[in-house]
Amino acid sequence: MRKFLALTRVNFRAMLAALSVGRTKKGTLSSAVILLVFGALALYLSGTYSFLFGAGLSELGLAEFLLPLMAMIGVLAGLLFTFAAAGNILYGGRDADLILSLPVSAFSVMLSKMLSLYLENLVFVGLWLIPAGAAHMTFGSGVSAWGCVRLAVHILFSPLLSALLGALAGWLSALASFRMRRKALWMNLAYLVFFGAIFTGSLYINNLPAALLENEAAVRLALNTWLLPFGLMMRSGAGALLAFIAVCLVPFLAVSWLLCRRYKAILSGLTARTLRKDFRLTRLSARSSFLALYRKEAGRYFGSPIYVFNTLFGGILAVGASVAAVVMRGEIAAMLPLLGGLDAMLPAGAFGGAAVLATICTTAVSVSMEGKTLWILKSSPLPPRVLFGAKAAFNLTLSLPCAVVCAGLLSFAVGLAPAAAVCIALFWCSVCCFVAVGGLWVNLFFPKLDCPNDTLIVKQSMSAFLGIFGGMLAVGAAYLPYWAGIALNTPLYCLALTVLFGAAALLLWLMLLRAGSRRFTSLI
Amino acid sequence: MLTVSHFSKSYSGGKRAVDDLSFTAPRGTITGFIGHNGAGKSTTLRCAAGILDFSEGEIRIGGHDVRTEPVAAKSITAFLPDNPDLYDFMTGIQYLNFIADIYSIPSAERTRRVEKYAGAFDILSVLGSQIGSYSHGMKQKLALVSALIREPQLLMLDELFVGLDPQASHVMKGFLREVCDRGGSVLFSTHILEVAQKLCDRIVIIRGGQLVEEGFTAEVVGNSDLESVFLELAEEGGGDA
Numbered sequence: 001m002r003k004f005l006a007l008t009r010v011n012f013r014a015m016l017a018a019l020s021v022g023r024t025k026k027g028t029l030s031s032a033v034i035l036l037v038f039g040a041l042a043l044y045l046s047g048t049y050s051f052l053f054g055a056g057l058s059e060l061g062l063a064e065f066l067l068p069l070m071a072m073i074g075v076l077a078g079l080l081f082t083f084a085a086a087g088n089i090l091y092g093g094r095d096a097d098l099i100l101s102l103p104v105s106a107f108s109v110m111l112s113k114m115l116s117l118y119l120e121n122l123v124f125v126g127l128w129l130i131p132a133g134a135a136h137m138t139f140g141s142g143v144s145a146w147g148c149v150r151l152a153v154h155i156l157f158s159p160l161l162s163a164l165l166g167a168l169a170g171w172l173s174a175l176a177s178f179r180m181r182r183k184a185l186w187m188n189l190a191y192l193v194f195f196g197a198i199f200t201g202s203l204y205i206n207n208l209p210a211a212l213l214e215n216e217a218a219v220r221l222a223l224n225t226w227l228l229p230f231g232l233m234m235r236s237g238a239g240a241l242l243a244f245i246a247v248c249l250v251p252f253l254a255v256s257w258l259l260c261r262r263y264k265a266i267l268s269g270l271t272a273r274t275l276r277k278d279f280r281l282t283r284l285s286a287r288s289s290f291l292a293l294y295r296k297e298a299g300r301y302f303g304s305p306i307y308v309f310n311t312l313f314g315g316i317l318a319v320g321a322s323v324a325a326v327v328m329r330g331e332i333a334a335m336l337p338l339l340g341g342l343d344a345m346l347p348a349g350a351f352g353g354a355a356v357l358a359t360i361c362t363t364a365v366s367v368s369m370e371g372k373t374l375w376i377l378k379s380s381p382l383p384p385r386v387l388f389g390a391k392a393a394f395n396l397t398l399s400l401p402c403a404v405v406c407a408g409l410l411s412f413a414v415g416l417a418p419a420a421a422v423c424i425a426l427f428w429c430s431v432c433c434f435v436a437v438g439g440l441w442v443n444l445f446f447p448k449l450d451c452p453n454d455t456l457i458v459k460q461s462m463s464a465f466l467g468i469f470g471g472m473l474a475v476g477a478a479y480l481p482y483w484a485g486i487a488l489n490t491p492l493y494c495l496a497l498t499v500l501f502g503a504a505a506l507l508l509w510l511m512l513l514r515a516g517s518r519r520f521t522s523l524i
Numbered sequence: 525m526l527t528v529s530h531f532s533k534s535y536s537g538g539k540r541a542v543d544d545l546s547f548t549a550p551r552g553t554i555t556g557f558i559g560h561n562g563a564g565k566s567t568t569l570r571c572a573a574g575i576l577d578f579s580e581g582e583i584r585i586g587g588h589d590v591r592t593e594p595v596a597a598k599s600i601t602a603f604l605p606d607n608p609d610l611y612d613f614m615t616g617i618q619y620l621n622f623i624a625d626i627y628s629i630p631s632a633e634r635t636r637r638v639e640k641y642a643g644a645f646d647i648l649s650v651l652g653s654q655i656g657s658y659s660h661g662m663k664q665k666l667a668l669v670s671a672l673i674r675e676p677q678l679l680m681l682d683e684l685f686v687g688l689d690p691q692a693s694h695v696m697k698g699f700l701r702e703v704c705d706r707g708g709s710v711l712f713s714t715h716i717l718e719v720a721q722k723l724c725d726r727i728v729i730i731r732g733g734q735l736v737e738e739g740f741t742a743e744v745v746g747n748s749d750l751e752s753v754f755l756e757l758a759e760e761g762g763g764d765a
Contacts, residue, residue, distance in 0.1 A: 072613040127763065135613070162662070275650050275653045275657055275658070277653075278649065278677075281617075281635065281639055283632065284634050284635045284638065285621075285631055286629070286630060286634065289626045289628065291625070293626075295622075296614075296622060300611070304613075349682035371609075373609045375575050375605055375608070376553070378575040380598060381596075381597075381598035381626070434718070518577075521594075
């Protein structure tokens with residue numbers, strides 16, 4: 001038991017260390033800020049949807065479904081966050097050789113890693129269920145001590161389910177890693193399908209109460225069979241609560257045991273080397289150093305599905321929504337007058353689009369992604385404009401086409417005048433430039449060069465966090481006049497913001513060439 | 525070729541890794557850089573390569589100050605750390621081509637050099653495989669080939685012979701001499717004193733970040749051997765050399 005606790009403590013500390021930037025107060029603070037914001041995000045989203053669904057389901061006499069419904073969404077959201085990380089947490093540690101050489105059982109090793117996954121899920125899923133429980137008490141069961149005990153148990157044990165699903169996803173991903181050729185390509189496609197499912201699901205999320213009413217019998221049947229853990233949440237007895245604990249805990253332990261049986265085999269497969277010895281040298285083509293760096297960035301990017309997944313999420317979302325808008329052109333035309341007309345909705349569209357596009361920020365982690373290979377760039381004769389230019393240019397290669405395509409499709413879908421469409425497209429492009437250059441600054445100030453795997457860099461580092469939310473925050477600040485109720489001509493305002501964001505990007509770029517270069521040199 | 529003058533380097537927290545170090549690695553010579561673990565060898569090499577910054581002293585490569593003219597200095601230098609991590613997502617040939625692009629080596633010339641050096645280290649046939657699938661020794665050889673194809677005027681290698689098989693070590697010694705014959709200079713750190721004594725024209729010994737001895741190998745060693753000289757110097761320094 002002592003060995004198991006020591007392993008768990010090591011894994012947990014490794015997870016916390018991955019969140020921080022160094023062992024300084026700044027690092028600890030950054031970990032706290034990341035956890036705080038993710039927690040606040042879970043509370044905010046869950047609070048909004050729990051009370052919205054609670055009111056809707058209550059009217060339909062289906063309030064008892066609220067908690068299982070929100071728990072299901074929470075577990076799926078937890079899986080979304082864990083999906084990519086699980087493979088690395090379970091199989092990607094650099095300490096595998098060391099751990100396996102210790103006198104501890106494979107089950108202890110696997111269970112300690114599974115508990116790390118659980119703890120990661122507990123932060124999000126646990127906080128997600130607090131507002132859901134509050135809404136459930138408000139609209140259904142009422143407040144009672146027993147209700148609070150049940151909620152606490154649900155909060156503690158539900159994350160076992162998302163950790164369990166994440167572990168299975170991680171196992172499949174690890175298995176694919178050594179069984180498949182072109183693994184990155186398949187993983188990227190899998191992520192794309194996953195995205196598509198989430199996007200489609202989010203389009204229909206508001207119709208959930210009505211869909212529940214239509215299919216109540218089928219839903220009840222599912223909750224009593226393959227969705228039993230969630231079905232047990234609807235029952236108030238002590239027996240049901242114990243059964244809930246059992247159906248969460250037993251599969252978790254069982255999967256840990258099953259995975260541990262193949263643990264060494266998978267690790268061996270992952271470290272096995274297959275060399276092809278049939279290379280024939282032909283004349284090598286020469287490129288400029290800029291193009292060489294640009295191609296390197298592209299290779300690094302598309303070779304890491306988690307990097308693609310985290311930084312292209314906004315782009316896929318924006319393009320998907322634009323295509324959906326074109327397909328649903330008729331419905332939009334009918335709905336717009338009810339919402340106050342195109343002029344009233346334009347600010348939300350223009351700034352919402354800019355905020356989503358601002359999440360395409362590969363540069364915010366591109367220096368961290370160099371990791372232990374940073375010495376290659378630092379010892380190379382590369383002027384800062386080439387070094388940083390290649391990273392920024394690759395970011396823009398991803399974001400600018402999304403901005404232009406989305407502006408074109410959305411303008412067509414809502415019937416926006418060409419001049420106004422151009423203004424919005426320019427605004428979005430300027431935001432993309434600002435984010436691409438700003439991301440480099442963020443990463444130079446919050447580098448994470450010692451991570452054992454990509455997931456920790458692109459999902460859990462301070463620079464990744466700032467890369468995603470920093471741009472959105474800047475766009476949010478530009479939207480403030482609308483919140484203050486100031487009437488503005490949106491296309492003209494967008495044009496003014498184009499100049500502002502463009503100038504800010506240029507200023508940051510010029511500073512990058514001098515101060516940024518010094519900062520880069522000082523990185524260790 | 526390499527001139528280090530009154531160079532000092534402190535890390536955050538005040539630890540002084542190198543203190544007022546001065547030495548040269550002239551053209552046409554192989555210089556061995558010797559010292560115990562933590563003596564400051566890697567720090568010095570990394571600062572000279574432009575990987576670490578420093579504030580005290582001056583390091584010049586081919587007359588270019590590495591702090592004020594870093595691009596010019598790096599253009600004529602090749603540096604390899606003791607455990608060179610390479611881009612695992614690239615194939616061997618992609619990595620060599622990448623380095624050749626960075627150093628603007630013309631197409632025909634890079635093909636010739638890759639054939640020569642990769643052939644000599646017997647890794648030509650595996651250059652189509654991803655670096656992630658290479659063994660430690662093969663990565664080491666690929667890193668060496670990537671340094672040699674630049675045909676640098678200054679070749680700096682940290683713990684050169686660690687991880688190399690005897691055949692590769694033999695080949696490498698020949699290439700080091702070739703660099704010098706072209707008018708270049710080689711500076712490498714090592715713990716293998718027998719090799720240093722046989723191979724190096726000059727020896728630089730440091731202890732606790734400070735210069736202890738510098739000169740032609742024959743002068744430094746005299747009638748003794750390098751190991752005895754090194755241990756003697758270590759004892760003089762209270763055993764902390």
